[in-house]
Amino acid sequence: MSVNWFKYASPASFLPLAGRLAPGFLVAAAILAAIGLYLGLVVAPTDFQQGDAYRIIFIHVPAAWMAMFIYVVMAGWSALALGYNTRLSAMMAQALAPTGAAMAFLALWTGAFWGRPTWGTYWAWDARMTSTLILLFLYLGVIALRSSIDDVRRADRACALLALVGVVNVPIIYFSVKWWNTLHQGSSISLTAAPKMAMIMLAAMLVMTFAVWFYCIAVVLWRVQAIIVEREQNSGWLAKAAGT
């Protein structure tokens, strides 16, 4: 059986698909969040060094991961938008930016509340904190550029180019800040070394990661529906689909 993937490159056929998928992802996110928070807040033991303050990582780490991941996904959609000149790709990139910015902000905010009891300071000029802050500025730049250009198609392409320039710079910024100053503890999870966390904490964090991931997908699908309806309001198919 062959599936015609390009069918869903059209906003007209993607709109109902997004409408069907979004509630499913939101329900999945809610269920996973309930499991993850139960594991993280009730089942997982108190850390003998950090006390209960460490439990904020069940939000903090997924948010930080999503902030970085969403930028890469946004750059991917931007590359498609520039390469194939597809409208839907640009709309997806537009829908991702606010969620990515929110995740970066959440990571910084929860990190500050973790840092206060653990390191004794809300903010340190450490590599990952500083590069997450700069990532937030990169998101704000994309959002600001979009809102400053009136022509929608031109805004699409300008933002796509900016996202691509940004994604080349993200690793450079990360390493420059890392070599500049580092007091952040090493990565909590490493693919090469045995995990130092207790299994139950790791499980809770992974479940929460999927919960946050699905939440982001659901929110982005909702936002992209709004963008499609807003942009296509003068096209015939939308009125027909709405049955008016």
Next chain:
Amino acid sequence: MTDPHAVLPAFRWALARDLRIALRSRNELGIQLAFYALVVTLFPLTIAPDPALLNTLGPGVLWVAALLSSLLALPRLFAADFADGTLAAIALSPRPLAALVSGKMAAHWLTTGLPVVVLAPVFALAYHASAGDVAVLVAGLALGTPILSMLGAVGAALTLGARGGGSLLALLVLPLYVPVLIFGAGAVDAVHAGMSAGPHFSLLGAGLLLAALGTPFATAAAVRIALD
């Protein structure tokens, strides 16, 4: 494919044209340098003029001032040509647009980056820097400020025709300037800490090559988007 022989003449033409325009509006260059000098002057007034403190802060202040004065001159890079239609004519030329915008970047650096590099030793001495520090600072600025012009050109082209002008440009460009700032100012700190500034210069040089490879094409693409 574009004719490889067309690249250098296109670069030279754009460079010569922008330099001629810059030299005929010399007061703008003067304002630029006055701005740089003012920013550098304001810092000691806001903190105590303690020689040891100024010696520590000096490289960072000089770098931030260089970055701001480069940013201040960015709108001039394309905005006037965009407004009077020259940019559209340039983009229509059969010569490669990436080479033409490279010439404009080079002119931007020669008129904003180079004066800053030349003047930096004077201001560094006002911050009680030693002769060795001054040499490292100037070498870092010489390697780093071209990157600022090149990255800035991408932002300047992207914001053509957008509302928000200067502040939008700052939001787009300043985060991208961070690595240059870190390695440039870090070179002097490394020397202060008794280490070699070599790695910082190597990284700045690598950044310069990477920017020279990538930004002309990104800028050309951004110019075409703006002209659509």
